[in-house]
Amino acid sequence: MKPARFAYDAPPTLAAALALLAEHRDDAKVVAGGQSLAPMLNMRLVQPARLIDINGLPELASVTRDGDRLVVGALMRHADLARDPIVAAQCPMLACAAGTIGHYAIRQRGTLGGSLAHADPAAQLPLVALALDAEIEVASAAGRRRIPARDFFVSILATALAPDELIVAVRFPVRGPREGWSFRLFSRRAGDFALAAVAASLALSADGALAALRLAAGGLGPVPLRVDQLSGLATGVPMSRERAAAAARAVGAAAEIEENERVPADYRRELLAALAQDALDEALERAR
Amino acid sequence: MSESVPIVLRVNGEEHRLLVEPRRLLSDVLREDCGLTGTHVGCEHGVCGACTVLFDGRPARSCLLYAVQAQGHEVTTIEAVAAEGRLSAVQQALHEAHGLQCGFCTPGIVITMEAWLAENPNPSEAEIREALSGNLCRCTGYHNIVAAIAKAAARRAGSAA
Numbered sequence: 001m002k003p004a005r006f007a008y009d010a011p012p013t014l015a016a017a018l019a020l021l022a023e024h025r026d027d028a029k030v031v032a033g034g035q036s037l038a039p040m041l042n043m044r045l046v047q048p049a050r051l052i053d054i055n056g057l058p059e060l061a062s063v064t065r066d067g068d069r070l071v072v073g074a075l076m077r078h079a080d081l082a083r084d085p086i087v088a089a090q091c092p093m094l095a096c097a098a099g100t101i102g103h104y105a106i107r108q109r110g111t112l113g114g115s116l117a118h119a120d121p122a123a124q125l126p127l128v129a130l131a132l133d134a135e136i137e138v139a140s141a142a143g144r145r146r147i148p149a150r151d152f153f154v155s156i157l158a159t160a161l162a163p164d165e166l167i168v169a170v171r172f173p174v175r176g177p178r179e180g181w182s183f184r185l186f187s188r189r190a191g192d193f194a195l196a197a198v199a200a201s202l203a204l205s206a207d208g209a210l211a212a213l214r215l216a217a218g219g220l221g222p223v224p225l226r227v228d229q230l231s232g233l234a235t236g237v238p239m240s241r242e243r244a245a246a247a248a249r250a251v252g253a254a255a256e257i258e259e260n261e262r263v264p265a266d267y268r269r270e271l272l273a274a275l276a277q278d279a280l281d282e283a284l285e286r287a288r
Numbered sequence: 289m290s291e292s293v294p295i296v297l298r299v300n301g302e303e304h305r306l307l308v309e310p311r312r313l314l315s316d317v318l319r320e321d322c323g324l325t326g327t328h329v330g331c332e333h334g335v336c337g338a339c340t341v342l343f344d345g346r347p348a349r350s351c352l353l354y355a356v357q358a359q360g361h362e363v364t365t366i367e368a369v370a371a372e373g374r375l376s377a378v379q380q381a382l383h384e385a386h387g388l389q390c391g392f393c394t395p396g397i398v399i400t401m402e403a404w405l406a407e408n409p410n411p412s413e414a415e416i417r418e419a420l421s422g423n424l425c426r427c428t429g430y431h432n433i434v435a436a437i438a439k440a441a442a443r444r445a446g447s448a449a
Contacts (some may be wrong), residue, residue: 001332006355008293008310031357038352039333042313051310053357079346102424105340105347146324190421 003041010053014060018166022141028052032075034117035110060113060168063087068174071137074113074167078102081112091172092180093132093199096140097124100183103191113167116152119159122193122219126153128172128183130185130224131199131216132274134286136170140164146171152205153223166274178211179203182288185219186271194219195263196271200241200279204287212240215251215280217272221258227276230254244284248277295359300368310356315339317355318365326366326395330424337423340396341365347400366395369402377440377447378402387436389427397423401437402413409445413438
């Protein structure tokens with residue numbers, strides 16, 4: 001359980017980090033919190049020639065507002081996301097989900113950017129990014145681009161990041177008026193990865209009709225999935241608990257679920273329906 | 289390609305000038321180079337919690353940090369928790385409630401729970417159990433550890449009032 005040899009750089013600026021990444025590309029791994037990468041290094045599942053440590057870049061650890069977006073720095077740690085009053089008020093799903101990751105000590109180190117770049121299919125923050133239509137802002141020595149979360153998660157532990165790119169921030173939509181949200185997951189033991197998880201965000205119009213719906217599920221296959229279309233819910237229709245229950249059943253019945261030797265797909269399907277029902281109920285409650 | 293590099297490690301307020309390979313785990317360097325063997329090494333992949341230290345005041349697995357990363361940061365190990373020979377609230381309560389048997393997991397539990405109680409001064413039993421889920425004990429069944437943390441919380445609350 002000792003890593004293979006690597007060289008180590010702790011660049012003092014973002015520009016220096018990006019220059020190193022441009023030079024070393026696939027030979028280098030970026031380390032932030034290290035709560036997923038270090039176990040993989042220690043078990044020699046990955047053996048990069050070089051680590052580029054971005055913990056010394058405080059400009060990546062800020063939370064700012066840009067119009068109707070909350071721009072959350074990639075180096076924000078889960079524990080800080082969970083207790084930051086601005087995040088709690090403006091993007092409460094993110095704060096809630098971050099507080100459920102791993103264990104207390106893990107949350108003190110693990111970061112938003114790290115979780116997205118690692119892209120575990122059952123992880124909380126990729127699911128939240130997908131559910132909220134967040135944009136992932138990435139930088140390379142050549143410039144910056146924004147990748148919609150829908151296009152970011154490619155497969156298990158695989159993303160749209162190019163080898164010379166680094167996540168610098170994630171742009172989440174700020175919670176709007178009459179918008180309710182919920183984040184629900186189930187794991188057998190506290191701190192384990194979810195067997196299934198659901199993130200729901202819905203907005204009501206003044207007359208109580210559904211104005212917008214975002215629904216996503218994680219832990220079911222290689223990447224988190226949007227399941228809005230499976231729910232049968234249409235905007236403009238009055239929202240009720242009965243409609244939410246029917247939608248949850250529809251999502252459970254229709255979602256694509258990968259067979260897994262330890263957790264049967266049928267069990268996950270029931271779990272998904274139950275979580276979706278709880279999530280839709282809670283989101284509806286909070287929207288009212 | 290990866291020569292040893294000189295680092296200055298600040299542990300429990302003391303500076304250690306060391307030559308380390310970048311791949312050396314902070315947990316190993318604390319034990320082998322600094323001689324601070326109170327930090328225990330269990331799983332070496334972040335699961336068991338035995339190697340938890342404070343990194344700039346916040347609990348962190350020292351097996352998931354490399355010693356080179358600790359330059360410019362303050363590391364606190366279990367050796368520094370008992371101030372002037374007086375046990376901390378969690379240490380004292382673990383002693384009184386028989387919250388340990390072999391003691392292997394205890395340093396990680398003390399480090400983690402002191403920080404957690406500072407942030408969560410009035411925890412329920414369920415919250416204590418959840419907080420403890422990141423520290424594996426294979427002896428006790430947790431019952432007495434949970435009781436000890438509750439006792440420490442009550443005592444801390446009393447002394448703060």
